[in-house]
Amino acid sequence: MFWNIGQRGYQDLFSFIGKAQPKNLALTTKVLHKRKEIHIRIDGLTRLMKQGQNKLNELKSIAIKASSLSEMDYIKLQIKGEQERKQFGWEDRVAWLKEVIEQVQLIHDISEGKTNQKIIELEDRAKNFSKMQSASKQMNIERSN
Incomplete structure (x- = not known):
C-alpha cells in the first residue's frame, strides 16, 4: 500500500x-x-x-498660529501708506482709520471686561465721526462745484 x-x-x-x-x-x-x-x-x-x-x-x-501682525499694526501700516501716498481724500481715510483703531481698542477692552465707560465713549465718538464725515462730504461737493 x-x-x-x-x-x-x-x-x-x-x-x-x-x-x-x-x-x-x-x-x-x-x-x-x-x-x-x-x-x-x-x-x-x-x-x-x-x-x-x-x-x-x-x-x-x-x-x-495667529498672525504676527495684529489688527492694530495692520491699520497703522495702512495709515502710514496713506500718509506717504497722499492721494486725493487721504486725510479722510486717515481719520477713518484712526477711528477704526479706536474701535479695535474698544473691542479689545470689552473682551477684557472694561465695558461701561468705553461704550459711552464709543457712542460719542461715533456721533462726532458721522458729523465729521458729513462735513467732509459737503466740502468735497463744494470743491467739485
Whole structure:
C-alpha cells in the first residue's frame, strides 16, 4: 500500500517535469531587473509622500498660529501708506482709520471686561465721526462745484 502511494507520487512528479517548458534565463533577469526598478520607485515614492506629509503638517501649524501682525499694526501700516501716498481724500481715510483703531481698542477692552465707560465713549465718538464725515462730504461737493 505505501509503495503504491510513493510510486504514484513519483509518477506525478515525473509527469509534471515532463510537461514543464524550459524558461529563458534572460527573461528571469529582466523580471528581476524590473522588480528592482519597481522597488526603487516605491522607495522614492514613499520618501516623497513622507516629505509631503511633513510639509502639510508644517503648513497646518502655520495656519493655526495667529498672525504676527495684529489688527492694530495692520491699520497703522495702512495709515502710514496713506500718509506717504497722499492721494486725493487721504486725510479722510486717515481719520477713518484712526477711528477704526479706536474701535479695535474698544473691542479689545470689552473682551477684557472694561465695558461701561468705553461704550459711552464709543457712542460719542461715533456721533462726532458721522458729523465729521458729513462735513467732509459737503466740502468735497463744494470743491467739485
